[in-house]
Amino acid sequence: MAVRDLQDMKVAFFGSPAFALPVLEAIRAQFEVVLVVAQPDKPVGRGLKLTPPPIAARAAELGVPLAQPTKLRRNAGFETVLGDSGADVAVTCAYGKILPASVLDIPRYGFLNTHTSLLPAYRGAAPIQWALIGGEGVTGTTIMQTDPGMDTGPILLQEELPIAPQWTSLDLSDALAEQASRLIVTALERLGRGDLVPTPQDDAAATHAPMLVKEDGFVRWMDLAQAVVNRYRGVAAWPQTTAFLGGARLKLGGLSVEEGEGQPGEILGLDASGLLIACGNGAVRVQTVQPEARRAQPAQTWATSAGIRAGMGFDLWTPASAQAQ
Structure with missing residues (x-):
């Protein structure tokens, strides 16, 4: 041509x-x-x-x-x-x-x-x-x-x-x-x-990028804090970031890396800036929480209404634990 x-x-x-x-x-x-x-x-x-x-x-x-x-x-x-x-x-x-x-x-x-x-x-x-x-x-x-x-x-x-x-x-x-x-x-x-x-x-x-599935949005609290935030960034459009607390499914938003130490999934603190949750190394700040069939709300508002306090812990989910169920 x-x-x-x-x-x-x-x-x-x-x-x-x-x-x-x-x-x-x-x-x-x-x-x-x-x-x-x-x-x-x-x-x-x-x-x-x-x-x-x-x-x-x-x-x-x-x-x-x-x-x-x-x-x-x-x-x-x-x-x-x-x-x-x-x-x-x-x-x-x-x-x-x-x-x-x-x-x-x-x-x-x-x-x-x-x-x-x-x-x-x-x-x-x-x-x-x-x-x-x-x-x-x-x-x-x-x-x-x-x-x-x-x-x-x-x-x-x-x-x-x-x-x-x-x-x-x-x-x-x-x-x-x-x-x-x-x-x-x-x-x-x-x-x-x-x-x-x-x-x-x-x-x-070559490396590979398969189609996402819902489980790709599940938080792995055992991971490094930066890896948890990276996953949140990657699944923002779909399936979004999902965590479990007492078996209840929650969507989390506004994640960022912060300093903090504790058991993976442990709630280290909560205030107007959100929840501070421990990871395998470091911690993440979570700004919003969305329970199933409800709208997203500030994390502190959700925590107050749900009776959430520091020291409580999110369920630990891993691909291996899912296969064992």
Whole structure:
């Protein structure tokens, strides 16, 4: 593709969640998006109303052709739709499905994927969350060639992003969405000029970021205080930080590291600034508590109403204890 053809580049966009919206808009501002592919509509809320994912809703607003296949493998109908779109290249951003070779081979310039980590680190569905849980100080965005594996394709572009100490997964997601929006446009422009050079990943250096489960939000009071706070930052969007006291499930908010010593899970003190709770090393301050089926409230307010006092202890939960139950 020559430079003079850049304005004519046709792009198919594969994505689903709100995170992918700014990436789609950035591509639309520079190139023609001829097809949007998103996950099928899903039941949402208490009424289980069938609701389109944000990318599908935006495509409908824009009048861009939309496909929402339930499967990609052995789906000749979808392959025809993608081929007939005339897309020169396809971009995936948080689409949520692994693409088979029969789909990857359709656009003449293949697929580019935006991945929110510095590959080969944190391959998988939740790189933002696991980078925070892992205490990383730097992450970034990778633009890669999509292959049939899980984030295993050659790297085309990569850019670092420092992680602010107070950022949660919500903050980091916003920053990475902005970075990915810029970087994918650069990648498409360079694709058009023919100067993108693929670099194979070092599989031996790969780490993994599997999809979160509810238990990933459970506090491990035996951990270092910083590890407890890192986990809180990583699960802020979902499943959020959960602790147990006398078997009652509580969501905790506003966690920060503080000095303090005691038995893991022990309440060392409580005042207007919150609860001070001992960890395996150090302590954490908890600003808000949300009992089940109730709203979050200041930790001191909750403690007073629940009869909580210093010296009491939160239940100790570990993956091993859960397996033993």
